[in-house]
Amino acid sequence: MTPSQVFNAFSPELAFVESEFWAGSAILLEDGHLLTNAHVLTPSTAAERVVFPDGQEFFDVPVVAWDWVLDIALLGPVERDGGLLIPAEEQTLEIGTEVFLIGYPGEVDSSPQPSITRGILSRVRESETGGVRYLQTDAAIAGGQSGGLLASELGEVLGLSGFAFTEAGFGMALASDDLRNAIDSMLEPSGDDYRPVVVGQTSKSWTPELEGYFDQKAFALKVPAEGISFVADAYAYSDLVLTLADYFGGFDSADDYIEGGTEQVEIELFGPNYLFLIVEQFDVTTEEIVLETSWPVSLIEENEPDTIQTDGKVARGAFDFVGDYDAYKIDLNEGQSLTAHATSLLADVVLGLWFGTDPDPVGEDDDSGGGIWGTDAKMAVTAPASGTYILTVSDALLGGAKQGTS
Numbered sequence: 001m002t003p004s005q006v007f008n009a010f011s012p013e014l015a016f017v018e019s020e021f022w023a024g025s026a027i028l029l030e031d032g033h034l035l036t037n038a039h040v041l042t043p044s045t046a047a048e049r050v051v052f053p054d055g056q057e058f059f060d061v062p063v064v065a066w067d068w069v070l071d072i073a074l075l076g077p078v079e080r081d082g083g084l085l086i087p088a089e090e091q092t093l094e095i096g097t098e099v100f101l102i103g104y105p106g107e108v109d110s111s112p113q114p115s116i117t118r119g120i121l122s123r124v125r126e127s128e129t130g131g132v133r134y135l136q137t138d139a140a141i142a143g144g145q146s147g148g149l150l151a152s153e154l155g156e157v158l159g160l161s162g163f164a165f166t167e168a169g170f171g172m173a174l175a176s177d178d179l180r181n182a183i184d185s186m187l188e189p190s191g192d193d194y195r196p197v198v199v200g201q202t203s204k205s206w207t208p209e210l211e212g213y214f215d216q217k218a219f220a221l222k223v224p225a226e227g228i229s230f231v232a233d234a235y236a237y238s239d240l241v242l243t244l245a246d247y248f249g250g251f252d253s254a255d256d257y258i259e260g261g262t263e264q265v266e267i268e269l270f271g272p273n274y275l276f277l278i279v280e281q282f283d284v285t286t287e288e289i290v291l292e293t294s295w296p297v298s299l300i301e302e303n304e305p306d307t308i309q310t311d312g313k314v315a316r317g318a319f320d321f322v323g324d325y326d327a328y329k330i331d332l333n334e335g336q337s338l339t340a341h342a343t344s345l346l347a348d349v350v351l352g353l354w355f356g357t358d359p360d361p362v363g364e365d366d367d368s369g370g371g372i373w374g375t376d377a378k379m380a381v382t383a384p385a386s387g388t389y390i391l392t393v394s395d396a397l398l399g400g401a402k403q404g405t406s
Contacts (some may be wrong), residue, residue, distance in 0.1 A: 001155050006100050007116045010151055013084050016051050016104045016112040017075070017147065019044040021247075021274055025103035025114070025148035026050065027160065030085050032077030034061065035183065036147030037162045038068050039346070043220065043274055047075055053113055056080060065186035068318055070132065070174060071162055071346055074186055084149075084157055088180040090133075091158055097121045101139040101161055101171070103148020114148075117141070122170060127345070127372040132178040134372065135159050141171035163345075202298040206291040210238070210281045214327035214354075214390055217279045217289070218320070219297035223271035230269050231294040235262045238283035245276045245322040259283075276300070276321040284357055302326075308391060317393065319347055325394035332383035340391060341369050343376040348396040351377040355389050362389065366396055 001009070013028045017036055024040035026047075034050065041047060041063055050058040058078045065074045101117045119139030126133050135150060141164040150158040150173035159173035208217045221230070221244070234242045242263040243253040254263040269275070277297055279289055300320055308315050308328035317326045332338060342349040353363045362381055369376030375396075383389070 001153055003100060003116060003118055006151055006153065006155060007102060007114075009155055010084070010102050010149055011053055011114045011116070013082055014053070014102055014104070014114045014149060016107055016114075017041075017047045018049040019047050021272065023104075023107065024144055024146040025161075026075065027086075027147070027149055028052075028078075028080060028083045029183070030083035032080065032083065033064070033183075033187075034075040034078065035086075035160060035179070036073055036075065037160070038066055038071045038073040039162075040147050041073050041075075050075070050078065051112060052080070055111065067182050067186055069316070069345065070178075070182055072160065072174070072179070072182060072186075074183065086157055086180045086183060087176050090177045091152070091156060091175065093121050093135075093152065093158070095121055095123065098153040099135075099137050099139060099158060100151045100153070101137070101141060101145060101148055101173075102151065103145040103161060105140075105142035105145040105148075107144050124175075125172070125372050127343075133175040134163070134172045135175055136170055136172055138170050145171070202296045204293045204296050206297075206299070207288055208279070208291070208299075209286055209288050210236075210279070210283075211286045213282065213284050214325070214392060215280070216324065217291075218300040218302075218324065219277040219291075219293075220300055220321075221275040221277055221293075221295065221297050223269045223273040223275060223295075225272045227268065227270045228295050230265070230267055232265045232277055232297075233262050233292045234264075234279050235290040236260070236281065236287045238281040238285065238287040240289065241278075241280045241282070243276075243278040243280070243323060245278060247274065247322060251323070276323065278321065278323050319344075319395050325392050328391045328393075330389050330391050332386065332389055334383055334386045336383045337380065338383065339378070339380045341376065341378045342393050343369065343371050344395075345372070348373075348375040349377045350392075350394045350396045351379045352392040352394070353379065353381055353389055354392065355383075355385065355387065 015026045017026045019041045026034040026036035047061045050061050061075045117140040119137045123136040148161040157176050159175045161173045163172040234240050237260050239259045240263045244265050245251050254265050302320050308330050342351050350366050352361045363379045365377045365379040369378030
């Protein structure tokens with residue numbers, strides 16, 4: 001097929017998706033659902049607007065399922081004819097095969113139209129821990145292409161574009177057979193509805209407890225389009241750290257390094273924006289905090305377990321906010337060996353093992369675990385004493401104000 005024929009065959013099935021804070025592309029499936037990347041939508045629970053090349057629009061299209069491990073989400077369904085069948089069979093392609101990316105990179109028009117770029121299949125990358133394949137291509141990719149389609153010169157659906165390595169000049173697409181398996185799982189009654197951000201009660205006055213050094217309380221701050229003057233005050237008997245963070249790892253922290261008293265963040269904020277207010281402490285005790293804010297914030301409810309077993313099973317979690325680290329209690333006997341391996345497609349994971357009040361970790365690792373991007377963490381340690389240890393998992397790229405915890 002010529003590039004024009006590939007474009008004409010697939011572009012009617014590609015939608016432009018706008019969420020409250022982001023925008024991207026989406027593929028219309030034959031059952032009316034829309035497939036896109038989860039990061040195009042988070043933290044929203046619906047797409048504000050979905051528009052196709054012929055001008056047909058849908059508003060407030062809900063997210064019906066997430067798979068944050070693979071960074072995909074399903075919207076809808078919408079009432080529209082057509083749609084693509086994502087093949088379940090693995091596509092066998094030679095390196096150097098001509099491929100095409102179709103989506104909405106850099107789209108700013110009110111009546112968006114898809115674009116097509118051409119390249120070759122440069123490499124197939126396999127994630128052993130994720131059990132999925134990614135197709136690497138040098139076809140030009142830019143912001144807004146996330147959730148777009150990778151197609152072959154024969155008119156085959158190859159995958160969903162999602163990762164761009166701009167400086168290196170290539171992009172990555174999740175292979176179609178792995179997409180099919182994930183979609184089928186997500187649409188089952190017990191499918192994956194794991195959300196990266198779960199917000200609960202909203203208020204301007206809070207009295208949460210911090211249970212030791214590794215506990216965090218985080219709140220979502222939704223800044224309106226007109227912007228706000230924001231002030232947050234946190235008080236406790238322990239030494240607090242109060243941090244305001246954005247999605248890109250920008251931090252405004254308050255810490256006077258004095259035990260007891262008030263920490264304050266005061267800042268002019270432009271909107272619309274979605275920020276995270278994070279409260280932590282440099283203390284091993286359980287302390288009640290008094291938090292007052294000038295604008296309502298919503299508590300982020302984390303759902304990872306508090307403990308983890310040494311039985312070889314996989315434990316799943318998520319970085320629910322910028323600066324988040326997950327902490328798990330684990331019981332070890334003196335001399336017992338522990339091997340931990342952490343992997344993520346979207347984060348540069350760091351592992352740490354801590355015991356008692358020692359400020360230095362028993363073990364720590366960043367990139368020894370390999371993985372599809374070379375950013376997995378793998379750590380092997382021997383317990384120096386019997387007791388309850390804390391295993392932490394954090395993100396080296398967006399680690400937050402307390403870098404000593406990772």
